[in-house]
Amino acid sequence: MNTMNYLFAAYMAIWILLALYLFSIHSREKKLRDEVERLKGILDKVE
Amino acid sequence: MKVLLQHRVDILLFILLFAGMSFALYMALIGAPTEKTMGDIQRIFYFHVPAAITGLTAFALNFVASLMYVFRKNRWWDSLALSSAEIGILFFCMLLITGPIWAKPVWFVWWTWSPRLTSSLVLCLLYAVYLLIRKSFEDPDRKAMVAAVFGIVAFADAPLVWFSIRWWRDIHPSPMLETGNLDPSMRPAFYTCMAAFLVLFLFLVRRRFYLEQMRNRIEWIYRRTETNRMKGILQ
Amino acid sequence: MLFFGIVVLVIFNFSLGSLHDTIRPAVPGILWVAFAFSGTLGLNRLFAAEKENGCLQGLLMIPADRGAIYLGKMLASFFFMLIAEAVIFIIGLVLFNLTVWAEIPYLVLVFVIGTLGFTAVGTLLSAISVNTKLREVLLPLILFPVILPILINAVEATDIILNASDYGATNLPGTSSLPEGLKLPLTIMSSFTVIFGTISYLLFERVLEE
Numbered sequence: 001m002n003t004m005n006y007l008f009a010a011y012m013a014i015w016i017l018l019a020l021y022l023f024s025i026h027s028r029e030k031k032l033r034d035e036v037e038r039l040k041g042i043l044d045k046v047e
Numbered sequence: 048m049k050v051l052l053q054h055r056v057d058i059l060l061f062i063l064l065f066a067g068m069s070f071a072l073y074m075a076l077i078g079a080p081t082e083k084t085m086g087d088i089q090r091i092f093y094f095h096v097p098a099a100i101t102g103l104t105a106f107a108l109n110f111v112a113s114l115m116y117v118f119r120k121n122r123w124w125d126s127l128a129l130s131s132a133e134i135g136i137l138f139f140c141m142l143l144i145t146g147p148i149w150a151k152p153v154w155f156v157w158w159t160w161s162p163r164l165t166s167s168l169v170l171c172l173l174y175a176v177y178l179l180i181r182k183s184f185e186d187p188d189r190k191a192m193v194a195a196v197f198g199i200v201a202f203a204d205a206p207l208v209w210f211s212i213r214w215w216r217d218i219h220p221s222p223m224l225e226t227g228n229l230d231p232s233m234r235p236a237f238y239t240c241m242a243a244f245l246v247l248f249l250f251l252v253r254r255r256f257y258l259e260q261m262r263n264r265i266e267w268i269y270r271r272t273e274t275n276r277m278k279g280i281l282q
Numbered sequence: 283m284l285f286f287g288i289v290v291l292v293i294f295n296f297s298l299g300s301l302h303d304t305i306r307p308a309v310p311g312i313l314w315v316a317f318a319f320s321g322t323l324g325l326n327r328l329f330a331a332e333k334e335n336g337c338l339q340g341l342l343m344i345p346a347d348r349g350a351i352y353l354g355k356m357l358a359s360f361f362f363m364l365i366a367e368a369v370i371f372i373i374g375l376v377l378f379n380l381t382v383w384a385e386i387p388y389l390v391l392v393f394v395i396g397t398l399g400f401t402a403v404g405t406l407l408s409a410i411s412v413n414t415k416l417r418e419v420l421l422p423l424i425l426f427p428v429i430l431p432i433l434i435n436a437v438e439a440t441d442i443i444l445n446a447s448d449y450g451a452t453n454l455p456g457t458s459s460l461p462e463g464l465k466l467p468l469t470i471m472s473s474f475t476v477i478f479g480t481i482s483y484l485l486f487e488r489v490l491e492e
Contacts, residue, residue, distance in 0.1 A: 002152065003085075003086055003087055003088040003152050004087060006088055006091075006148050006149070006151065006152050007087055007088055007090055007091060009148050010091045010094070010095075010144075010145045010148040010149060011091075011094065013141070013144045013145060013148065014094055014098070014141050014144075014145065017137060017140055017141055017144070018137075018247075021137050021251070022254075025254055025255060025258055028258055029258050029261070032258070032261050032262060032265060035265055036261075036265065039265070039268060117485065117488060165434070166431070169427055169430045169431070172427045173427045173428065176423060176424050176427055179420075179423065179424075180410070180414075180420075180424060183414040183415060183416055183420060184413075184414060189413075192488050192489070192491075193410050193413075193489060195488075196406070196410070196485045196488055196489055197407075197410065197424065199481055199485065200403060200406070200407075200428060200478070200481055200482075201427075201428065203428075203431075203474065203477050203478065203481075204428075204430075204431055207431055207470075214466065215466075
């Protein structure tokens with residue numbers, strides 16, 4: 001049935017959008033954590 | 048996965064989210080009755096409308112947070128404003144994509160410039176511009192204040208989105224939630240999906256807010272080390 | 283500012299040239315696009331002088347109510363834009379062969395309310411954009427989404443007035459009551475103008491302070 005294709009497309013769209021956003025948050029968070037680690041390392045060296 | 052879940056609340060929310068979304072999916076695709084005229088395509092409704100309501104809630108949260116920032120100047124509110132704006136845009140993207148997908152087989156067009164569709168698009172654009180304005184300022188306090196002002200102005204369009212189907216004749220279906228016109232057999236599915244989306248909203252806002260707090264703290268560190276004594280240490 | 287508006291009119295005439303006589307329904311839209319673009323130009327220069335000479339701080343040090351600065355700037359841009367609109371409109375009358383004697387009062391009403399709303403929020407946004415790296419490029423970006431509700435309703439109202447015969451309205455010329463179709467656009471325009479004006483008046487100083 002053609003309408004089922006559209007239904008599938010709609011639900012896929014929602015999931016994909018969600019997945020992209022969660023991935024974006026995750027990668028941003030990883031970058032920040034790496035930054036924190038780097039800063040910690042420098043401070044340890046200074047002390 | 049340790050990165051994702053920090054506090055007990057988040058873990059609880061995630062479990063609730065997973066369960067809620069699964070149940071919502073079941074209700075929307077299987078538990079709900081098939082609609083008479085449109086057939087199965089109508090099931091998009093169970094995710095389309097909650098996305099709209101959640102999006103508007105997100106923008107309302109942004110409005111409140113912006114207002115609070117203007118009065119209190121506490122950056123906590125600014126982080127909340129940014130988080131809710133981003134998430135509002137996310138839900139509105141869901142809305143503006145599922146809408147045309149639903150419209151194509153039913154109205155035979157992808158898009159029409161009816162009041163509700165136009166004002167929804169404008170609202171989404173407005174908050175995209177909100178994010179753009181934030182990028183144009185360097186100083187965090189300036190950025191927060193200007194963004195807060197713009198957030199307050201931008202919310203003026205939101206009532207227009209909500210009431211547009213009441214004030215104009217529109218190809219978009221007329222209001223049924225407030226007037227109680229929603230068919231009783233569809234209500235369980237709808238309420239389930241609405242609840243699931245709200246849990247999703249809470250989960251996402253918390254995550255984004257936490258990210259923003261972390262970013263602010265690191266930026267604070269950098270600013271602290273900009274004094275002459277500390278310069279060069281972080282290079 | 284004026285010149286730019288006229289240029290916009292001419293450009294539209296060329297881009298829609300194939301329509302010729304049937305261009306009449308598009309005229310309200312064309313007019314308001316011309317108004318909006320020239321208005322934006324005017325708003326761009328609103329704070330440029332202060333910014334260039336570093337006088338923005340000076341403005342804040344005036345021992346007067348900060349809101350007065352906003353009102354001053356807004357009224358200035360309002361009057362300039364209104365004058366530009368009048369001239370652009372008259373030239374538009376000539377270029378598009380319109381006759382609009384009886385409808386002038388309604389048109390004035392629509393133009394005034396629309397311009398008021400435009401400059402009310404435009405002044406605030408101009409103050410925002412003048413302080414950024416992007417300067418003038420930012421203003422159209424942030425202004426147009428905000429102004430769209432007012433713009434859309436202004437075009438609708440102007441359309442109803444100019445093309446009244448298409449709407450079957452026979453009571454337009456010379457009657458004291460507004461035609462039915464005008465009430466909604468005008469209400470929305472006015473409410474937005476009031477809301478924008480109030481918000482801008484109250485929040486203006488926050489935008490300028492460092």
